[in-house]
Amino acid sequence: MTTPVALDYVARLAPYVPGKPIEDVARELRLDPSTIVKLASNENPRGPGPAVRRALSAATEELMRYPDGNGFALKAALASRYGVTPDEIVLGNGSNDVLELVTHAFLRPGDSAVYSRHAFAVYPIATQARGAAGIEVAPARDLGHDLAAMRAAIAPSTRIVFVANPNNPTGTWLAPAAVEAFISSVPEDVLVVLDEAYNEYLEPEQCAPSAAWTRKHANLIVSRTFSKAYGLAALRVGYGIMNAQVAEMLNRVRQPFNVNALAQAAALAALGDTAYVEESRALNTAGRATLEEGFRRLGLAYVPSHANFVMVKVGDAGRIYQRLLEQGVIVRPVANYALPEWLRVTVGVRTENRRVLEALERALTG
Numbered sequence: 467m468t469t470p471v472a473l474d475y476v477a478r479l480a481p482y483v484p485g486k487p488i489e490d491v492a493r494e495l496r497l498d499p500s501t502i503v504k505l506a507s508n509e510n511p512r513g514p515g516p517a518v519r520r521a522l523s524a525a526t527e528e529l530m531r532y533p534d535g536n537g538f539a540l541k542a543a544l545a546s547r548y549g550v551t552p553d554e555i556v557l558g559n560g561s562n563d564v565l566e567l568v569t570h571a572f573l574r575p576g577d578s579a580v581y582s583r584h585a586f587a588v589y590p591i592a593t594q595a596r597g598a599a600g601i602e603v604a605p606a607r608d609l610g611h612d613l614a615a616m617r618a619a620i621a622p623s624t625r626i627v628f629v630a631n632p633n634n635p636t637g638t639w640l641a642p643a644a645v646e647a648f649i650s651s652v653p654e655d656v657l658v659v660l661d662e663a664y665n666e667y668l669e670p671e672q673c674a675p676s677a678a679w680t681r682k683h684a685n686l687i688v689s690r691t692f693s694k695a696y697g698l699a700a701l702r703v704g705y706g707i708m709n710a711q712v713a714e715m716l717n718r719v720r721q722p723f724n725v726n727a728l729a730q731a732a733a734l735a736a737l738g739d740t741a742y743v744e745e746s747r748a749l750n751t752a753g754r755a756t757l758e759e760g761f762r763r764l765g766l767a768y769v770p771s772h773a774n775f776v777m778v779k780v781g782d783a784g785r786i787y788q789r790l791l792e793q794g795v796i797v798r799p800v801a802n803y804a805l806p807e808w809l810r811v812t813v814g815v816r817t818e819n820r821r822v823l824e825a826l827e828r829a830l831t832g
């Protein structure tokens with residue numbers, strides 16, 4: 467039997483490797499799932515707040531209806547929060563969807579996209595899936611983006627530059643002035659995708675006025691998500707803020723109902739519950755300090771983080787990862803990011819942070 471042949475650039479794609487699910491670890495290592503700690507996917511360990519739970523429960527009354535394909539209420543709330551109009555917002559099935567919509571609308575074979583070494587894995591995947599070439603800028607600067615080198619790497623074929631701020635998996639951060647200077651330096655016919663998935667974890671004074679920048683730079687797309695600080699990763703909802711004409715292009719290739727009704731209702735409630743997000747940020751800042759302190763105590767190098775995870779250098783990361791799994795602690799190997807000696811640990815609640823540090827000590831000494 468022969469199977470139909472896929473596009474060559476699709477066949478060559480290395481698929482995204484997600485964090486290992488709790489159920490898999492429980493099954494494979496015969497552990498009780500309720501005892502397993504997952505700090506592998508940069509989720510909010512508190513989950514959503516009470517306002518979201520109420521909104522979800524109300525939304526289940528209408529499960530027979532298609533969602534609002536235009537996301538009217540959620541876009542209106544986002545527009546009012548960020549001082550833009552609803553037609554400058556595109557909703558996505560997670561911000562991952564927004565990244566893919568950009569490549570769908572703007573990349574074709576022969577084009578290229580620029581991104582940093584150790585930057586979020588979806589940039590090369592979404593680029594290659596369109597038959598375009600990825601230009602990876604290396605070496606990174608202290609494991610973060612080297613903006614000058616990224617500017618220099620822009621080629622005549624380049625249509626998109628991806629900048630993650632803060633970056634996953636390194637947790638590195640670029641000051642707003644440097645990012646804006648970079649955007650101003652990029653040719654106007656090249657899109658800059660500024661991925662701010664972890665924006666809500668920054669201290670308020672570190673946050674860039676990036677939504678306002680989209681009014682000055684028609685080639686800027688800011689992407690954000692409800693998966694991280696808002697605690698809605700399971701529902702898949704993110705958004706992009708951009709020039710209305712660029713948004714119109716993304717909407718042409720967007721599935722009509724790409725964000726489901728429960729996700730829209732939950733995101734709207736989460737956006738309104740600013741106190742809950744603020745508590746999550748404070749809990750994260752404290753938990754991140756605990757992890758960093760613990761790594762110092764264990765004599766391990768780590769990258770000071772601006773997000774809800776910390777990358778720590780453990781040496782033989784594959785072996786340490788396995789030893790952590792055996793103790794019911796799931797973290798994230800980052801060898802696929804050209805960082806074979808490092809592990810990425812998501813900040814959990816207090817008990818989870820203690821648990822990962824204890825397990826790590828045993829894994830290193832055992």
Ligand SMILES: Cc1ncc(COP(=O)(O)O)c(C=O)c1O
Nearest residue numbers: 560561562586634663691693704
């Ligand atoms: C930098 C960055 N951007 C985007 C995403 C995509 O998240 P989502 O599709 O859940 O919004 C992630 C998820 O880990 C991320 O780390």
